[in-house]
Amino acid sequence: MNPFYHRIYRVIRHIPKGRVATYGVVARLAGRPGAARTVGWALSALGEDSDVPWWRVLNVSGRISLAAQHHSAVVQRALLLREGVKFAPGGTVNLAVFGWPAEAYDTVAPARTRAAASRRSPRLKDSRT
DNA sequence: GCCATGACGTTCC
DNA sequence: GGGAACGCCATGG
Numbered sequence: 410m411n412p413f414y415h416r417i418y419r420v421i422r423h424i425p426k427g428r429v430a431t432y433g434v435v436a437r438l439a440g441r442p443g444a445a446r447t448v449g450w451a452l453s454a455l456g457e458d459s460d461v462p463w464w465r466v467l468n469v470s471g472r473i474s475l476a477a478q479h480h481s482a483v484v485q486r487a488l489l490l491r492e493g494v495k496f497a498p499g500g501t502v503n504l505a506v507f508g509w510p511a512e513a514y515d516t517v518a519p520a521r522t523r524a525a526a527s528r529r530s531p532r533l534k535d536s537r538t
Numbered sequence: 539g540c541c542a543t544g545a546c547g548t549t550c551c
Numbered sequence: 552g553g554g555a556a557c558g559c560c561a562t563g564g
Contacts, residue, residue: 411561432546436560443559449545450561466545474545481545540564547559 416440417451424465427493428509429502431469437513449474464488465509471502 416439424430430438432445441447452463464485468474475482486496494507508514 413561433548436546441560443547444561445546445559446544447546447560447562452545454562463545468545469547476545479545485545542564543562544560547557549555549557551553551555 413439413441413444413447414451414454417448418455418459418461421452421461421463421466424462424509426462427507429465429467429471429489429494429504429507430509430513431467431504432474433469434508434510434513435466465492467502467504469504471497471504472500 417435420435420438421430432448433442435448436442436444439448448466452461452466455461455463473482473485475485489502490496494502496502504514
């Protein structure tokens with residue numbers, strides 16, 4: 410197993426009970442910003458008997474990424490509810506409240522900063538003429 | 539090594 | 552706030 414996976418699991422294990430983190434944040438804390446999809450891969454590779462609280466990982470929208478009918482999705486929601494995480498009517502979690510680490514969801518700063526940082530490609534898709 | 543896929547994220551409309 | 556498009560990283564064929 411790659412050390413990167415190990416770091417991902419270690420980060421997830423650091424998520425406090427009753428709090429949630431997003432794939433992107435986990436990837437960043439694990440040392441690979443932008444590798445959110447890889448975090449999903451690492452989680453899918455987990456066994457049910459692992460000691461990794463995978464259910465505390467949501468996507469940036471505060472929603473469970475799994476298909477609603479997926480067994481794990483039901484389990485995930487139940488586990489979070491049991492830990493005190495509240496779901497909004499839309500089935501979303503307020504990351505500003507339950508997000509961990511809190512500074513990652515400050516809702517004030519990071520968005521703009523990261524946006525500027527990822528502005529590497531001028532996106533030349535409009536070659537229509 | 540190239541191509542396709544995926545529990546994702548960000549930007550633009 | 553939602554949908555479409557592109558990028559990202561790792562895995563599998």
